[in-house]
Amino acid sequence: MKKPYVRLCANGPAGFSWGWGCGLGQHKRAHPTPWIYMISAENRPIWPEESIEKKDATMKKRIFTGLAMGLLLVGSSGTAQALLTTIGTATYNGSDYNLIWEDDNNGNSLVWLDYTNNANTWQNQVNWAAGLDSALTINLDSGYSVTWDGPSWRLPSTVDGIYQYGNGYDGTTIAGYNITTSEMGYLYYTELGNQGDRNTNGSYNTVPAAPDYYLQNTGDFDNLIASWYWSGTEYAGYPIYAWFFDTYVGHQDIGWKDRLNHDGLAVRSGQVSAVPVPGALWLLGSGFLGLIGIRRSRRVRFTHHSDLLDIIDGA
Secondary structure, three states, rough: OOOOEEEEOOOOOOEEEEEOOOOOOHHHOEEOOOOOEOOOOOOOEOOOOHHHHHHHHHHHHHHHHHHHHHHHHHHHHHOOOOEEEEEEEEEEOOEEEEEEEEEEEOOEEEEEEEEEEEEEEEEOOOHHHHHHHHEEEEEOOOOOOEEEEOOOOOOOOOOOOOOOOOOOOOOOOEEOOOOOOOOOHHHHHHHHOOOOOOOOEEEEOOOOOOOOOOOOOOOOOOOOOOEEEEEEOOOOOOOOOOEEEEEOOOOOEEEEEEOOOOEEEEEEEEEEEEEOOOHHHHHHHHHHHHHHHHHHHHHOOOOHHHHHHHHHHHH
16 A cells, blocks of 8 residues: 655745645645645545644543543542442451441441341340450442441441231332331332342242352342341330341241340441542542643644654654
């Protein structure tokens, strides 16, 4: 394929018509100052203005690509995160446990402590969770910050009401299966995508193998187990009971607070912010500087043939 080449035209007075050395046939052109032009592979002259526009277009494309990448990185490092995100650890009794951010649990932003406290009575589990404020050392990953909403760590909450089992499999009752109005139910079914022992139409699912049974997906959790977990919500209709969630089969119910021993899982309400990574800010800033540079470069008039050669080399 024929490659483009450069031709230099000599000085000439105003109205000078380029001759054989500066153009061919229909390519003759009058110009009062020295100019050069490039002959394209199709034997067509490409004038400096065309070269400038071509370089500008190429540069703009590269800069806008950089801007798009920068905005993508900034956006992805913001609060629009995955539904469950490990944002650091908490040191408890000499060991580190994941802090897992759930950005939307029925409209609430929660941080879970990935630690299962051994089975105990309801009141003892409530006291354990509340005492974590002074017992934990929070170690957030670089780029994350948390503004706590609640006064302390606590057990997960449940929507309380008059106990109605009824069709306790379609998710519309406050006791039964497929209930997502509680924080544990939403985590189990919606975030982690587990099944319950019953479908919403009432039929039974195939029971998975022990020991996890229906708790097949645990996401970022390493210490969420198939068990019974107390909720921090008492049953108002009969306060000797409190709500709990059974992760063996995905079942929510009430239990006697002082006579049953269930496990504890702590959670805290808080707003998590992600700081943009330095690379994203650099890409964004360099893109804006590049756009400023384009506007300034368009005011420059070429005075030497090396200027156009630079354009041709960079095109």
